[in-house]
Amino acid sequence: MQAYRASILHLEADPSTTDGEAHAFHEDGLLLVAEGRVVACGDYAKLADELGDTPVEDLTGKLIVPGFVDTHIHFPQVDIIAAHGEQLLDWLERHTFPAEAAFADQGHAEAAAEFFVEELLRNGTTSALVFGSVHKASVEALFAAALKRDMRLIAGKSLMDRNAPPGLTDTVEGSRADMQSLIADWHGKGRLGYAVTPRFAISCSDEQLAMAGEVLAEHPTVWMQTHLSENIREIVDTAKLFPDAKDYLDVYERFGLVGKRSVFAHCVHLQGDAFQRLAQAGASVAFCPTSNLFLGSGLFPLETACAHGVKMGIGTDVGAGTTFSILHTLGEAYKVGQLRGEALDPFYALYLATLGGARALGLEDEIGSLEADKIADFLVLDLAATPLLARRMPAARSLEDRLFALTVLGDDRVVERTYVAGVERHRR
Structure with a gap:
């Protein structure tokens, strides 16, 4: 002892x-x-x-x-943290996609994974929900690095079959095969878990989202993570791509992606009805204050989300997020609240970083x-x-x-x- x-x-x-x-x-x-x-x-x-x-x-x-729980972070974006310029969609084109293309190289992915998990631990993050790149090998490298350290880490390869550069898109069947392989090899190994990971609605065809819902249904113990209602232009473009959906959340609902093991990052511009639907489904939201400020996305309505009973966690969202430090991120969350006339209680801030994050991932019996x-x-x-x-x-x-x-x-x-x-x- x-x-x-x-x-x-x-x-x-x-x-x-x-x-x-x-x-x-x-x-x-x-x-x-x-x-x-x-x-x-x-x-x-x-x-x-x-x-x-x-x-x-x-x-x-x-x-x-x-230990701190980070409910939203991007492993392949570690090298573009603090990259200057533009809001979400332009920032993705200018910085993110070129950086993620490099993860086709296994050696690069393995070196980045070692740095990434050490940086998490250095900042006190012991559990994390993580986006990989579109490349299967990127997620394998990340899982291997986390497994060596017995970390509680959940991750998935990004699903993108449209609206991304060559080399960063895959096919519906290719994505299905990669996910099935990753789930078989890594989900439940040590303290690892797999998350079905549509990047966001803009990057996925109807067929891709339908396939993601099918894989999620076939494997009820895996998670689902994606982005929702982060940026005004993103919301407008999503509405154009999915004209039959009543709103952004409905895009994911139609394909069976909203459930008790679903975590939606950002949700900056959601209204009460959408928060209510998330709460009823048992889904969770990752509040990412540093990236919302850095990209000018907006001020997350934390009190509104809480009033509807939505499960909440905190996310650093590296690399649009500007720090691996959950402590620093909580300080920025307080400032976001101040701009909305909502003073974040320090005990609730610690809750978001620990037990709240654990509950958002359905792991409150294990961690938090x-x-x-x-x-x-x-x-x-x-x-x-x-x-x-x-x-x-x-x-x-x-x-x-x-x-x-x-x-x-x-x-x-x-x-x-x-x-x-x-x-x-x-x-x-």
Whole structure:
């Protein structure tokens, strides 16, 4: 058994729907881990008798939290993060598609995968829902890198059979064969999962979307991820391509792609009716504030989504997103809310990054908090990692104030250690 003494904070419920406190905080806490799972988590004074001969690693002054869950990120876009110019569709043509074409080369994909997963861990992300390129080998490289580190990673090859450059499109039957092979070889291997991944409606014909729905129905334990209602021009172009659909969401509904294991990125311009339909289907939304700001897509209506009961997670959306850091992303989420007249609660922000993300992926029984028997994905955070944080934290008036300062001022430097299934995978 491993034992860690530090302050410990995690969410036990959704703060937006819970009367009273939804979080558990132990100023002088103890986390006990054995065989990759949490044995116990609570006050040191109450759990000390359970230690026996187990030595305690004293991390007093540090904060232990669950590992972060990134519900939307693009593996093949790591090399174009901070690429200048234009909004979504022009940005894709100018930067994204050329970068993704390089993933036809297996060596390039493998090198990028190693960097990508290490960057996730360095920033405290222990679980992620990831877009691959259209190339089967890109997803295989990513799965192999994650498997070596026992990460909880769900990914899929992008489906594109139109409106993309040569070399980045495939056929309906080619996509089907690739997905069936990837699911057979990787889904459920270690902590890996497969996600059927139509890039977005613009890139997929009716036949491609129908095939995606068929594969999803054939494999009820896989996920589905795509983009929805991110950019005004994208919405207009989608309406032209699917004139019989009543709205953008209906495009996916018609092909059986909206369900309990579906995650839709962005949803910036959705109205209440669409959020209601997502909630009724049990689908989830990934809020991606840094990319929505970077591409000028708009301000996500978080309170509206929550009011309709939609499951929510946070997404960095690298490479339109400008950071791998979930902490930094939460700070930007607060600013988006301010521009909408909605002040994001810091406990709800941490919920989005942990238990909320786990629920969005249907994995709340496995990850997202530090309750007993859950997999021991957790972080050790240094609240004095920068001179500014070291000065700011002693002045905090409450736990809420400390947590808020952490989400606004924190970044990768705060993540001192990252543990995956009880094994240290990163140390600053």
